[in-house]
Amino acid sequence: MTTRLQNNGQSETKTKLVEAGIRLMRAKGYNATTVDDICGAAGMTKGAFFHYFKSKEDIARSAIESFRDGKSEEFQNAPFRKLEDPLARLHGRVDFVKASVGGPERLTKGCLVGVMAQEVSLTHPELRGLCQQAFARISEEVTRDLALAKDAYAPQTDFDPASVARFYVSIFQGSSMMAKASDTNTVLMDNMEHFRRYLNFLFAPANPASAK
Amino acid sequence: MTTRLQNNGQSETKTKLVEAGIRLMRAKGYNATTVDDICGAAGMTKGAFFHYFKSKEDIARSAIESFRDGKSEEFQNAPFRKLEDPLARLHGRVDFVKASVGGPERLTKGCLVGVMAQEVSLTHPELRGLCQQAFARISEEVTRDLALAKDAYAPQTDFDPASVARFYVSIFQGSSMMAKASDTNTVLMDNMEHFRRYLNFLFAPANPASAK
C-alpha cells in the first residue's frame, strides 16, 4: 500500500507492461509480439515481466481484460450516454465511434479483441472465452438501448434487439479489419452510416416489412 | 510437361502444400503456423517445401491467391449466378452463404484473408496488398449486382453500390470473426438476414428516406 501501488491496486510497472502489450498486440497480433518486444516498449526487463506475469498467455489475458474495461469505461463516460432518449443514444454511439476514429487518414489501431479472436480462438480456449465475453459486453450495452428504443418507437416491428446488437458488433469488427487491410478509415466511417440507416429503417414510423 | 504436371501447370506436391497451408493458417493464423506444420499436414518434407517456396511468406502469398481464386470460382459457378434478375442474385448470394456455412453447430473455418489481414497488415506490406485485393474482388462482384439492381428498381434512392458492397464484405468478415470467438455460426446466419433486410429496405418501392 505504498507509492508503488496506484489507483486501482496495480503497480505502475505492471500497468506499463500491459499497455505496451496492448499496443503491440493490436498492431501485430499475439504470436508476432514477443515478450522482449513488450519489455522493450515498456522500458522494462524480462525480470519485471515474469515477476508480474507467469507467461505470455497471462499478459494476453490481462491485456484483453484491461482493453475491454478501458473501452467499456470510455463509452460509459461518453457524452452520448447522457442522452435520455434511447434511440438518440444509439445515434450518439454511431457519431461517437465515427468521431473516435478521427478522419479517413488517421488509421484506427484496430480492436485488440478482434485481432486476438481470429488468432487464438482455436489454440487458446481461455483467451477465446475472454474475447467472446468482451464482445458480449458491448453487445449487451447496445441491446439495452435497442430494446428501450423498440419499446418506445417500434414495439410492433419484428426484430430482436440482441441480434441487431450483435450485428452492430460484427459491423464494427469487420470494418476495422477492412480498414487495416485497406489502410484507410473510410470503410469504417461509411459502414457506421450504413448501420445508422439500417436503424432508421427499423425505426421508421411506417415500417414497410420484415425480412423477406 | 510430363506426368508430374497436372491440370493447371502446378505440381501436385505444391498444391498439397498450399492446401495444407490454407487449412492451418485459416485456423491458427500466419505466425502460429510453422513450415514443419505445413509439411507434416501435407505429408511432405522441408526439402520439398523449400524446393517450391523460397520462404514462409512466399507460401502465404500463394495461399491467399489460391484461396481467393478458389472462392471466386466457387461463387462464379454457384447456382444463384444464373439468375437473371440482379436483385434476385443478391438474395441468392445471401442464401448461398447461409447454406455454405451449413448449420449453427458446424463451425465455419473462417476466411483466410480475414485472418491474415489482421495479423500481417502492419508487418508484411505485400501480403496486406493481397488481402486488400481479395476483398476488392468480392466487393466488385457485389457492386455490379447492386448497381444493376439499383438501376432497375431504385434509381432515385441515394446509395452508393460500391459502398454497400464494402458494407457486405465487412459484415461477412466481422460475422466470421464473431463466429470463431463464440464457437457457433448463428451470428453469421443472423447477420446475413440483417443484410438481406437492409437490402429490402434499400429496394423497398416507396423508400422512406436516406441516411439521417
Place this chain on the structure above:
DNA sequence: ACGCACATACATACCAGTCGGTATGACAAC
C-alpha cells in the same frame, strides 16, 4: 533480516532456412 520489486545471465526449445545428397526420367551419343 525479510520480502518485494526488479535486473541479468542462462537454459532449453523451436523455427526458418540451408546444404549436401539421392532418385528419376529425358535426351543424346554411339
Place this chain on the structure above:
DNA sequence: GTTGTCATACCGACTGGTATGTATGTGCGT
C-alpha cells in the same frame, strides 16, 4: 539399347538465430 549427362523433384540432417521461461542476484523499504 546401353551408357553418360543433365535437370528436376525431393529428402532430411544441420545451423544460426531467436523465443519463452528460469535461476540467481541485488537494492530497498520496513
